[in-house]
Amino acid sequence: MIEFIDVSYRYPDGTEALKNVSLSIGKGVTALLGPNGSGKTTLALHMNGILKPTKGTVLVNGTDTRKAKAAELSKVVGYVFQNPERMFFEETVLREAAFGPSNLQLPREEVLERAFSALRALGLDGYEERNPLSLSGGEQKRLAIASVLAMDPEYIVVDEPLAGLDWNGRTEVIHALRELAKRGRGVVVITHDAELALELAERIVLMDKGRMVFEGSVGEFLAMDLEKYGVKTPDFLRISRELGLGSVRSVSELLELLRGRTLG
Numbered sequence: 431m432i433e434f435i436d437v438s439y440r441y442p443d444g445t446e447a448l449k450n451v452s453l454s455i456g457k458g459v460t461a462l463l464g465p466n467g468s469g470k471t472t473l474a475l476h477m478n479g480i481l482k483p484t485k486g487t488v489l490v491n492g493t494d495t496r497k498a499k500a501a502e503l504s505k506v507v508g509y510v511f512q513n514p515e516r517m518f519f520e521e522t523v524l525r526e527a528a529f530g531p532s533n534l535q536l537p538r539e540e541v542l543e544r545a546f547s548a549l550r551a552l553g554l555d556g557y558e559e560r561n562p563l564s565l566s567g568g569e570q571k572r573l574a575i576a577s578v579l580a581m582d583p584e585y586i587v588v589d590e591p592l593a594g595l596d597w598n599g600r601t602e603v604i605h606a607l608r609e610l611a612k613r614g615r616g617v618v619v620i621t622h623d624a625e626l627a628l629e630l631a632e633r634i635v636l637m638d639k640g641r642m643v644f645e646g647s648v649g650e651f652l653a654m655d656l657e658k659y660g661v662k663t664p665d666f667l668r669i670s671r672e673l674g675l676g677s678v679r680s681v682s683e684l685l686e687l688l689r690g691r692t693l694g
C-alpha cells in the first residue's frame with residue numbers, strides 16, 4: 431500500500447505543486463488524472479521517494495519514504511518515465527531488460543531469468559537480440575515497462591504511457607498494463623486523458639492545481655462534471671449523456687446501448 435498523509439510539496443523555486451493530499455493506493459490499476467501542471471507527476475515522484483514531502487508523510491508498505499533509501503524503495507515501486515525510450519543505452523533488448531536486475535547483486539542466471547520473464551510478460555519474446563532503437567513506438571514503451579518489471583516491483587508507475595503512440599501501439603500498451611495488474615501488481619497510470627483512465631483503471635484520482643479533487647471508483651467518477659476540473663469529457667460520454675443514456679465507460683458500451691435502443 432502507498433499512503434499519502436496530508437502531503438504538501440513545494441519546489442525549491444517556491445512553486446506549491448501539492449497541497450494537503452491524503453490518499454491510499456493499493457493493487458489493481460489506479461489512474462492519476464488531471465490537466466497539465468495539476469501535480470500528477472509531482473505526486474507520482476513521491477511514490478518511490480524521488481521526491482520527499484515538504485509537509486506530511488508518504489508511507490510505502492508502512493515505511494516512511496524520508497527514512498528509506500531510494501534503492502530500497504525502487505525495489506517496491508518502479509517508475510517508467512515519460513519518453514523512457516530516450517534513456518535506452520544498451521545495444522540489445524535483452525541487455526536493456528537485464529540492466530536493472532544486474533545491479534541487484536543477483537546470480538547471473540537469475541538476472542537473465544528476470545529479464546526473459548519480463549520481456550515475455552510484455553509480449554517481447556523473440557525480440558531479445560534486436561536493437562531497442564529499431565523497435566516501434568509501442569514496442570519501445572513495452573520494453574521500458576519490461577525493464578522496470580525485471581526489478582520485480584510490487585507497484586509500477588507509468589507516466590503518460592500512450593504519449594506519441596498510434597492505435598496499434600496504444601492497444602498493445604493498454605493490454606500489457608492490464609496483464610500486469612492481473613498478475614497482482616499495483617499499476618499507477620499518470621495521464622491527462624480521461625478516455626484512457628476510463629478504459630484502464632478501477633480507481634481514479636483527479637488532481638487540479640495541486641489538490642486532489644476526487645478519489646474513487648470509475649462509477650463515482652462518471653457522475654462528475656469533468657470540465658470543471660480542466661479535463662476533457664470523452665466524446666462517447668458526452669454523446670451518451672446528450673441522448674439520455676446515462677454515463678458509459680467506452681465507445682463499445684455506448685454502441686451496445688444504441689443497438690439495444692434501435693432494436694427495442
Ligand SMILES: Nc1ncnc2c1ncn2[C@@H]1O[C@H](COP(=O)(O)OP(=O)(O)OP(=O)(O)O)[C@@H](O)[C@H]1O
Binds near residue numbers: 445464468471
Ligand atoms: N522542477 C520543478 N521546479 C519548479 N516547479 C516545478 C518543477 N516541476 C514541476 N513544477 C511545477 O509544479 C506544478 C505541477 O507540475 P507537475 O509536473 O507535477 O504536473 P503534471 O500534472 O504532471 O503536469 P503535466 O501533465 O504537464 O506533466 C506545475 O506548476 C509545474 O510548473
